[in-house]
Amino acid sequence: MTELLKSQAALPPPTKGRLSRMSRTFPITPTVDLRPDERGQYYLLSVSANDRNGLLYSIANVLAKYRINLHTAKIMTLGERVEDVFLVDGPVLNNARSQIQLETDLLEALHV
Secondary structure: OHHHHHHOOOOOOOOOOOOOHHHHHOOOOOEEEEEEOOOOOOEEEEEEEEOOOOHHHHHHHHHHHOOOEEEEEEEEEEOOEEEEEEEEEOHHHHOHHHHHHHHHHHHHHHOO
């Protein structure tokens, strides 16, 4: 039982990674797009931002906070740019206000 409680403990806050010189010179405005798939069963979460250490951890931390279930992930790093797509679901996604708050928290996590 105590092992279960330890595994459900909150994740430590992510550290902010440093941006490369190129990312500082040519910053990419972070974007988050959340929309239902064609069947309406899952949601597609698309994220675009500058690459940095700990970025994926920051995204995972926000998803864990909202208890979002991750089914698949496509992680792409194109030079200094990250374009990730996640197939997710969860009860919080059925509420429009919660979706907006999730998107806002993800945007905050993407900013350095």
